Amino acid sequence: MELAPATILVVEDEPITRAFLVDNLTADGFELLAAESAAEAENLMESAYPDLAILDLGLPDRDGLDLIRRVRTSGREAGRIDPDLPLLVLSGRATDLHRLRGFDRGCDDYVTKPFSYHELRARVAALLRRSRVRPGAGRRRIGPLELDPVSRRVWLYGDEVTLSNKEYALLCALAADPIRVFTREELLRGVWGFRALGATRTLDSHAFRLRRKLNHKGDRFVVNVWGVGYRLLDGAVS
Ligand code: CA
Secondary structure: OOOOOOEEEEEOOOHHHHHHHHHHHHHOOOEEEEEOOHHHHHHHHHHHOOOEEEEOOEOOOOEHHHHHHHHHOOOOOOOOOOOOOOEEEEEOOOOHHHHHHHHHHOOOEEEEOOOOHHHHHHHHHHHHHHHHHOOOOOOEEEOOEEEEOOOOEEEEOOEEEOOOHHHHHHHHHHHOOOOOOEEHHHHHHHHHOOOOOOHHHHHHHHHHHHHHHOOOOOOOEEEEEOOOEEEEEOOOOO
């Protein structure tokens, strides 16, 4: 199976190092996200689903060790951050005690500055290789909703929801951008692959069933935007 390029989040407040990492990892074929503070990193982890994060520890707003703890204690069902997100620390704190603290908090690897880019890239590749074959890798989490593209299974608050193939495809199409309104035409083309008169009724009935199946705790998923189409979420999830 061909995997999409991995998305790497670089969390680094020092602009030269940040730009160096972003430029080189992009040149090596990764998708890059960059944050210069722990708060920014947390937002990106919640909204952009990176596959791995490279973390500096001396950050302007919070210590990187706190960010590691935040990730590792994120609730699997309700949280939006993947608690198993691979974390590689890249820090100037170079003593054994510093490294031990990093691993105690839950980092997966620890590289000290000054660093060799080639070694860093090799360690990133090794972490991704391990994480992407683990069960549950590639799962998509949107608030209380979790989608597994490999098994095509869906959970809501940890309970499995049984969907038909087309309901699942419609959910995936909407989940690609949970707050964007997708037009009926886009969804028909994306899910059914055709445009035909009367087909909007097919879409509407699938959307209705999907909404009903995802509504058992009063959440508003699959929102009908009158005259336009559908979006997955009614605003942001808390
Ligand atoms: Ca720093």
